[in-house]
Amino acid sequence: MSNQRAGIKAVLWDFGGVFTTSPFANFTTYEAAKGLPKDFIRTINARNSDGNAWALMERNEVSREEFGDLFAAESKAAGHEVHGSEILPLLSGNLQPEMVTALEIVAKSYKTACLTNNMRTGHGPSMTRDADQAARIAEVMEIFGHVVQSSQTGIRKPEPRFYEIACEMLEIAPTEAVFLDDLGVNLKPARAMGMTTIKVTGPDQAIADLEAVLGISLRG
Numbered sequence: 001m002s003n004q005r006a007g008i009k010a011v012l013w014d015f016g017g018v019f020t021t022s023p024f025a026n027f028t029t030y031e032a033a034k035g036l037p038k039d040f041i042r043t044i045n046a047r048n049s050d051g052n053a054w055a056l057m058e059r060n061e062v063s064r065e066e067f068g069d070l071f072a073a074e075s076k077a078a079g080h081e082v083h084g085s086e087i088l089p090l091l092s093g094n095l096q097p098e099m100v101t102a103l104e105i106v107a108k109s110y111k112t113a114c115l116t117n118n119m120r121t122g123h124g125p126s127m128t129r130d131a132d133q134a135a136r137i138a139e140v141m142e143i144f145g146h147v148v149q150s151s152q153t154g155i156r157k158p159e160p161r162f163y164e165i166a167c168e169m170l171e172i173a174p175t176e177a178v179f180l181d182d183l184g185v186n187l188k189p190a191r192a193m194g195m196t197t198i199k200v201t202g203p204d205q206a207i208a209d210l211e212a213v214l215g216i217s218l219r220g
Contacts, residue, residue, distance in 0.1 A: 008196065008214060009176040010111035012166055014157075015118075017182030018200050019100065019140060020093030030090055036080050041087060044075050053084060058117045060151040064088070067119075088119070095136055098203045102210065102218040103143050109216070111170045113146040115162065115179070120151040146170060157186040163193060178213050180206055 016023060027041045037043075045054045053070035056062045062070065064085075071084030106112060141147060146169045150156035153165060167174055174193035180200050181187050187197040196213055200206040207218050 007176055008110070008178055010113065010170045010172050010178070011106050011210070011214075012113050012115050012163075012177050012179040012190075012195070013103065013144075014179075014181035014183075014186065014200070015114050015116040016091065016093060018180055018206065019103075020095055020137075022182060023091045023093055026090040026093075030086075034082070036082070040075075040078070040080060041082070041090075044071070044078055044082075047074070047078070055156065057119050058150040058156045059154050060120050061154075064119075092130070092133070095133070095140070096203050098207065098219070100140055100143075101220040102207050103140070105216070105218050105220075106210075106214070107143050107145070110214075111172065112144050113148060113166045113170055114141065114144045115148045115157065115166055115181075117150040117156045157181070157183075158189045160189045160193065163190050163195070178210065180210065 013019070024042065028038065030036075031038055031040055045052065049055060053062070053067050053074055056070065057064075057067040067088075068084035071087060072081055075082040103112065146166065148162065148166045148169065150162070153162065155162045155165070157163075163174065163179075167177065170177075174190070174195045177190075178196045178198065179187065179190045180198045181190075182200040184199055187199055191197045198206060198209045198213070211218050
């Protein structure tokens with residue numbers, strides 16, 4: 001990771017897997033309970049990654065019901081039929097308060113934006129249907145200067161245009177941004193555009209790496 005703190009004007013953040021716990025653990029638990037191969041769900045989502053049920057849903061090109069049927073067909077073709085309606089509840093993670101604290105500190109000195117692949121049929125980027133959780137997440141979303149959602153733009157990470165939209169909103173060059181995401185595939189195009197990137201594996205690591213880039217403390 002290069003040290004570009006002198007030229008950084010904005011911090012861009014993914015939401016799920018960064019501010020909330022990753023859904024991948026939920027996938028693993030579900031797979032074990034259903035007798036499915038480990039990482040089966042992630043494998044389905046990775047096939048035809050720009051045109052599969054997952055991609056269509058995140059671009060708001062299909063309804064929740066259509067997604068369910070499409071995912072069922074894709075998973076059946078892979079050997080184990082799983083209806084998409086069973087997958088959506090697994091996307092909701094728990095908020096990680098230390099990340100929210102870091103965002104609050106960053107927002108005092110830097111431009112901020114949330115870049116999230118989401119589905120309009122859920123309640124915000126986390127897809128949670130728990131009212132209290134949704135309310136807490138809504139409060140976090142208010143901290144961001146801008147929010148770029150795939151379900152609204154019709155474009156999703158890792159499409160380069162998604163990152164360009166964020167930079168245009170913040171009136172910055174890509175080289176003036178740090179971007180945090182838990183998926184390497186989403187970081188690759190951002191890095192190619194000139195952004196400083198941080199792959200998030202957990203709150204402590206993410207905060208430490210961002211502190212190193214910005215040169216400030218991000219812990220309450």
